Amino acid sequence: MSSEDLSSDKTPAFDHFARDYDTAITKGLKFTGETKEYFAEKRALILSRNLSKLGHNPASILDFGCGTGTTTPLFRKHFSPCSISGTDPSEKSLEIAHTQHAGCTGISFIHTEEFTASSEFDLAYCNGVFHHIIPAQRQESIELIYKALTPGGYFSFWENNPWNPMTRFIMKRVPFDSDAILVWPRNARRNLARAGFRIISTSYAFIFPSALRAFRFLEPPLCKLPLGGQYHILCRKPDG
Numbered sequence: 031m032s033s034e035d036l037s038s039d040k041t042p043a044f045d046h047f048a049r050d051y052d053t054a055i056t057k058g059l060k061f062t063g064e065t066k067e068y069f070a071e072k073r074a075l076i077l078s079r080n081l082s083k084l085g086h087n088p089a090s091i092l093d094f095g096c097g098t099g100t101t102t103p104l105f106r107k108h109f110s111p112c113s114i115s116g117t118d119p120s121e122k123s124l125e126i127a128h129t130q131h132a133g134c135t136g137i138s139f140i141h142t143e144e145f146t147a148s149s150e151f152d153l154a155y156c157n158g159v160f161h162h163i164i165p166a167q168r169q170e171s172i173e174l175i176y177k178a179l180t181p182g183g184y185f186s187f188w189e190n191n192p193w194n195p196m197t198r199f200i201m202k203r204v205p206f207d208s209d210a211i212l213v214w215p216r217n218a219r220r221n222l223a224r225a226g227f228r229i230i231s232t233s234y235a236f237i238f239p240s241a242l243r244a245f246r247f248l249e250p251p252l253c254k255l256p257l258g259g260q261y262h263i264l265c266r267k268p269d270g
């Protein structure tokens with residue numbers, strides 16, 4: 031389907047890509063020599079290390095913009111939550127997520143339009159979603175997440191790094207990123223703070239492609255420099 035067809039179509043964009051999501055993302059990520067699983071695993075690992083330093087072990091996790099539910103098993107691997115809920119506006123993506131996790135207890139997926147959670151989750155996670163939300167609607171989405179968190183709950187916000195030329199190169203080759211408007215870290219921090227979040231840290235990940243993986247030991251000490259393909263803002267809803 032062409033971008034012209036999509037612009038006149040009211041179906042959520044990701045419904046057109048849900049079945050081919052893996053093929054489309056693999057096409058873009060081939061330039062890094064890694065799979066989407068590599069990136070998802072490393073994000074979960076970085077988050078679990080950050081939260082463990084803060085002494086936070088989430089019991090209920092929200093995956094905002096969960097897509098086909100790629101991260102769900104990783105929440106189980108890195109944390110021991112009682113419940114994991116995903117929300118997304120793409121019905122087709124949610125269908126795939128449901129099918130993949132059918133019969134798993136404590137896992138649920140819900141359409142964003144029906145998502146009304148209030149003070150339910152002690153961790154919210156969101157990867158690669160906000161560049162698909164038009165800038166005028168981003169604050170509303172952040173406020174939805176803020177409301178869904180318990181006081182003292184954490185928000186792990188992951189976005190593609192606009193400073194990184196490889197990120198832009200890859201996004202130009204991924205069909206579902208044709209609508210993307212990259213989110214600058216300073217704007218994300220400002221919007222998060224405006225909703226009430228306290229920013230804990232901003233860090234960058236994924237500097238070296240697979241061909242240069244021998245240098246990946248340098249990624250943690252370089253994480254404060256805006257070099258990596260993605261950035262992570264960890265923030266917290268204040269207590270009480």
Ligand SMILES: C[S@@+](CC[C@H](N)C(=O)[O-])C[C@H]1O[C@@H](n2cnc3c(N)ncnc32)[C@H](O)[C@@H]1O
Pocket residue numbers: 042044094095096097098100101117118119120123142156157158159162163171
């Ligand atoms: C690149 S995919 C990322 C999916 C998943 N987070 C992951 O890491 O595999 C972007 C997702 O954002 C979802 N999305 C787009 N607009 C959204 C919105 N306003 N609220 C929540 N999710 C949204 C899309 O439907 C899509 O599933």
